Amino acid sequence: MSNKFSFRGIIPPLVTPLLPDFTLDVFSLEKILNHIIEGGVHGVFILGTTGESPSLSQKIKIQLIRETCRIVDDRIPVLVGITDCALGDSLELAEMATNYGANAVVAAPPFYMNxxxxxxxxxxxxxxxxxxxxxxxxxxxxxxxTPISIETAKSLSKHPNIVGLKDSTGNMDYMNSLSEVFADHPDFGLLIGPEERLLDSMKVGFQGGVSGGANVYPQIYVKCFEYFEDGDLDKAQEFQNMILELSAELYSHVDHPSSYLKGLKECMKLSHLSGGILSPPQRPFSDDEKLTFHKKFDKIKAKIQKLLEE
Structure with a gap:
């Protein structure tokens, strides 16, 4: 076992591109992976929440691991989500990740039993x-x-093969507590999930973010990270402000629990990166919702292009 793998930078939680019959769209997968790598990301995380992992069959998950590792071809680190309610299925995914050449695995608590x-x-x-x-x-x-308490995280960090934590609580107090507990343990990686907190988290010691919007606009997130690393907080804040606007306009388009996924997958479709198909039980926007969303998308796209050209 190794604890030498370090997590740092922008690591998009990859969307899982699907065909109309809900099988894996390998053509779009290659397009998306090349797009984010060209955008300067520091890794990729497959089979997370944004990747709709709980809605995918084990067969598709294994295919996704294999194809992602093949396409990436060691250009960036590959992190594989192995979260499941059944330990055996998690271990099977971990074994496939090892066999196909991934760099690390990621696991949330099993999500059904108390x-x-x-x-x-x-x-x-x-x-x-x-x-x-x-x-x-x-x-x-x-x-x-089930949350992972600060005390549990601190205890688990002593295990030689547990190397970091991704915080998707959205809780500022929890985020600040993590940064305090691990301030003297830089080898234990801390990544933020909610991209709205990317810059705030890095200011308190997190090493980067698992930012869903980086599937579409990787440069925005990479620039925010790079300017922060260079000590230019004003420029970093400028890109964080764009991330906040993107989030407010495109992830909250409808009053629906899965508005974020609907919005992100529609962005992928409008960016010609995938077909925008969600895995059941998720469903895309209605036709009327798409019309109004497309206007928002065009406006945000123009603002992002202008910001990148400055």
Whole structure:
């Protein structure tokens, strides 16, 4: 086992492009991966929430791991989500990630049964012991129900094969507590999920973000990260402001629990990167919703182009 893998920069949680019959769209997958790599991202995370992992069959997940590793061809690190309610299925995905050449695996708590923090810690230790690749923890209580407490994260960080944590709580207090606990442990990577907090998180010591919008506009997020790294906080804030506007306009287009995914996949379609098909039970915008969304998209696209040209 190795704990030498480091997480840093912008690592998009890749959307999973699908064909009308809900099978994997390998052509679009290659297009998306090349697009984000050309945009300067520092890694890619497949089979996360943005990738609709819980809605995909094990067969498609394994195909996605294989094809992603083939297409990326060691140009950037590949992180593979292995979250599942069944330990055996998580371990199978971890084995496939190892066999096909991924660099790390990522796991959130199993999302159906009620779990105590004690049992959760034992679960993650068992998973880490049985994974050949480094394991990153992923806390997203809005979807996985069970949070990873600060105390549990601190205890698990001592495991030699648990190398970081992705925070998708959206909770500023939790984010700040993580940064304080791990301030003297830079080898334990901290990444932020909600892109609206990208710059705030880096200011308190996080090493980067798993930003969904980087599927479409990777340069915006990479520029924010790079300007922050260079110490130019004014320019970093300028790109963070664009990220906030993108989020407000395109991810909240409709009053719906899956508005973010609907908006992001429609952005992919309008950017000619994929067909924009969501995996059931998710559904795309209605025709009327698409009409108004397209106007917002065109406006945001023009603003982003102008910002990148300045």
């Amino acid at each position: 779990i105590s923090q004690t049992d959760l810690e034992l679960y993650f230790r068992d998973l880490a012991n049985r994974c050949e690749l480094p394991l990153m923890l992923y806390t997203i209580p809005s979807h996985a129900k």
